[in-house]
Amino acid sequence: MFSSDIVPTIDRYVSLITRCVAKKHLKLGMTLHSHLIKTALAGDPFIANHLISMYSKCASIRSAHKAFHDLDTKNGCSWNTIISAYARIGDFKEALDLFDEMPQRALVSYNSLISGLSRHGFYVESLSIFMQMQDEYDCLFMDEFTFVGVVGACARLGALKFLRQVHGVAIIMGLEFTKITYNSLIDAYGKCGGADICRAVFDLMPEKDIVSWTSMLVAYTRAHNLDDACAIFNNMPAKNTVSWTALIAGFAQNGRGDEALDLFVQMHKEGLQPSPHTFVSVLCACADQALAERGKQIHGCIVRTCFNRDLDNIFIWNALIDMYCKCGDMRSAQVLFLRMPERDVVSWNSMITGFAQNGLGHESLVFLKRMLETNVRPNLVTFLGALSACSHTGLDVEALQIFNSMEKDYSLQPRSDHYAILVDLLGRKNRLEEAMELMESVSNKSDHVGMWGALLGACKVHGNLVIAQKSVDALLKLEPQNAARYVMLSSIYAATNRWDDSCGVRKQMEDRDLTKDVANSWIEVKNEMHKFPAKDRFHYQIGDIRKVVRKLACHMKEAGYVPEPNLRLIPEDDYDDCG
Incomplete structure (x- = not known):
């Protein structure tokens, strides 16, 4: 040698x-x-x-x-x-x-454990080691590395109170605040919902870098304050792909997908190369608003601009599949799924849930079977999708088998959402008493709005006034200002010709100054999203729309579908009395 x-x-x-x-x-x-x-x-x-x-x-x-x-x-x-x-x-x-x-033991030993535990997701244990360190030294003790590790654990746990205490201890100790400590604080306060404190820390920084600006921007988007997020973005001395992606994701996550897509176009014009995270954010925006054409354009952009390494990114594949599923294009979703270089539980869940939401329950269950055969371990989302498939297809026996296998075979404790789907399925089958018994058997989950809402919906279909009244009473305790519950009960009374009771419920709404939110529907035509409020008469194409609706009504009659007179919601001669 x-x-x-x-x-x-x-x-x-x-x-x-x-x-x-x-x-x-x-x-x-x-x-x-x-x-x-x-x-x-x-x-x-x-x-x-x-x-x-x-x-x-x-x-x-x-x-x-x-x-x-x-x-x-x-x-x-x-x-x-x-x-x-x-x-x-x-x-x-x-x-x-x-x-x-x-x-x-030295400080560096504690720091190794604190940062290591936090890095591997053991956040509570990380904070426990920190507290043990304070007890051993019998005084307030930490350095920059301790502070960053503990603050990161607080951020993951959403432990705002503990975070403020640690911040206070650092100030009392006279800990020197550097860019790293400031940035970790801004990130942590943002994740804990303390946007105002976040801004105070940000303003105290003597020198800010792009991480500081981006963390502040993300804090505002998490707090649903997009105006201030935009102000931060516009004042940034320099912007990169990460900062653009943060703003795009913020708009997408706050239900403003159109603006997220506009920002993506603007980013492209600025000459910045989108990252996989950018594409995932814009695909989520397309998925949430079912913008199929825009989603296909983004897909094309990914193929044209991504390097081979990014084309293998599983997050992009999963976002594409989710987008096609939510846009109702299950064929494209399935083609992508079969081409994936690797699949994880999210990939399978997207397909199982996508088939279920598009009324293809049998196909959804076929994918569940294939998933289990490939030894991919299902999670709670998997079972939500599978139970939804059973509900939409009326497969009550299969649903109960799947539900029971959650805890028995996979040690997964069903949550309120799983019970709500099962209640919905039993309700669709007019097994309302069984649905009530199921809800009573899980008393700790009986305050779940979804369960009572599913039961009330079934009561409307089957005209069960007794259970409907119980459901409404429970829902009004949980959501006293939700006018939709009153409207549903009024509709049930109307469907059974109990007009006085129906009008009485409407009167209660008036007395409590409750109004039902206007229902809206959307449709995308040539990359333009059209919004239609209920009873809309002012759309610039309303004449053409009515012609098409009349043609559809004729086609429905020719196909054997006729109006059900018993489902009218109010007697014509009493219309004025009920307002």
Whole structure:
């Protein structure tokens, strides 16, 4: 390894170890370790610590542990290095065991555990280690790395109160606030819903970078304050793909998909290359508003502009499939699904739910079966889609089997949404008493609006006034200002010719100053979205629309569909009395 006339120094060995780490050359590192053992230098703590670090960074934790174990004289750096190694790979049992054996714990040891636990999703445990550290030092103690790790855990947990306490402790201690600490605070307050505090921290920053501006922008979008988000965006001294994507995602997530798409076009004109996250955001905007044509255009843009690496991005594939499903184009969704280089549970869920929402319940259940055959573990969303498929197809026996398998086969506790779909299915089958019994059997979930709403809808179809009244009473306790519940009960009374009761419910609405929100429908024609409020008479094409509606009515009659007189909602001669 070395020529005979060269006497290697410790620094030379350390330099070689560092190069092995940089190149991820484990085999060469092991050869070097063997040479060090022969020269008796492997027992030098300084070299041994670098060997432990090399093995851990080259994904050989067993060799790292052996190098640590063979070291006779372990210093604080030795302990910290091996603990960090286990924390990095998420083996917290071994990391904590070593931590407990450590003769004298240092701040860096705590930081390794706090950041490692947080990085692997153990946020509560991360904060617990932080509190343990305070108890051990018997004083307020942290540095910049501690602060960033703890603040990150608070952000993930939405622990605003604890976050403010940690922030206060840092100020009392006189912790030096750098760009990193400021940016972590802005991000955390934004995720915890504290946009106002977020802005106060942002304004205190002596020097802001693009991360600061973008984090502030995201905080406002999370708080549904798009005006201030736009103001931040417009005042940014420099914008990049991340900041554009953040604003696009904010509009998409707040139900303003048209503006999100306009921003995407503007970004393209600025000459910025969209990232996979950008495409996912605009595809979500298309999906939420069922903008099929715009979605296809985005799909074409992805094919034209993405590099091979991005074309394999599973998030883009899943967003495309979700978009086609929500736009009702199951054929395109299925073609994409079959072409995917790899699939995860989200891919399968999109197809299962997409088929269900488009009235193709049998196809949805076929995909569920295929998913289970490929050993992809289902989650709660999978079962929501499968139960919806059964509900839309009237497969009550299959639905109960699927529902029971959640806990029995996969240890998944059904949530209120799952019960609501089952209640809806039983209601469609006119098994209203069974639906009531099911709701009573899960008393901790009986305050779920969806369950009572599904039951009320079934009562309207089958004219069950007794259970309808119970449902409305429960719903009005949960949503006293929801006029739609009164309208539904009034309609049920009207459908059973109980006009006095129907008018009485409408009178209650007037007395409580409740009005039902105007219903709207949308349709996309040539990249333009047309919105139609109920009873709209002012659309510029209303004449043509009425002609088409009359033709449709004629076709319906020719096909054997006739109006059901019993479903009129109000007697013609009493129309004026009911307002």
